[in-house]
Amino acid sequence: MASDPPYLETYKTLFQGNTPGGSKGAKAKDNKLFMVEECDLPLIDLSRLNLDRAERDKCKREITDASSNWGFFQVTNHGVPRQLLKSMQYEQMKGEVDASFFQENCSPSTSYLRMNRYPPCPISSEVFGMMPHTDSDFLTILYQDQVGGLQLVKDDRWFSVKPKPDALIINIGDLFQAWSNGVYTSVEHQVVASEEGERFSVAYFYCPSYNTVIQSYSKPATYRTFSFREYRQQVKKDVDSTGHKVGLPRFLL
Ligand SMILES: O=C(O)CCC(=O)C(=O)O
């Protein structure tokens, strides 16, 4: 199975001497990786989900706003990530969809964990630690150390995410974008390795089973209905034949 994001291509890029701005997928071109401005991701204190109704509603609104405006946010006082998943499941869609969809189709056995290690890189401004990509899942929960290097696209520009101790970063994946009919966006992100220090991150990819059918919950649908299996196969096919993931645009109606 092709890696997703396609790591091999990262190395090909390195050997061919290409610079990162040449990525096909990047919306923001000509980025000088080391000159990217730092941003504070929306920070959401999840302990408010246990407070009174007004606080709970405010917290949920912040999650939905960050999901549609950024596609990325970070959370503190998260307790178990399941709490967040639950709130996403039950609250974000405001009862417009059948919340049991996630319970029925996503489980620990269909999701997976990836541990990323980025050794120090003396030419980090010229090569990617991880090339620009979107995640092929519902959502990703990321824990990063304090070295920094994660960058994301916002308003057609790359921003560097300022690391925050004890915060988890949540980002919307392709399936959530398709399912929400584009209300929530799967935002392109990349990693720039540090010149001095090694960096570690752990990403939990919340995925459904391969048979799960993904369809937009509102009409008219932007994307055609597809199974998660079909999606993964298409991603693999594109990566194998072109070196790049095309992703959701393949499924546009
Ligand atoms: O290491 C990071 O900060 C991001 C990792 C990532 O985007 C991924 O594993 O898909």
Ligand SMILES: [Fe+2]
């Ligand atoms: Fe990612």
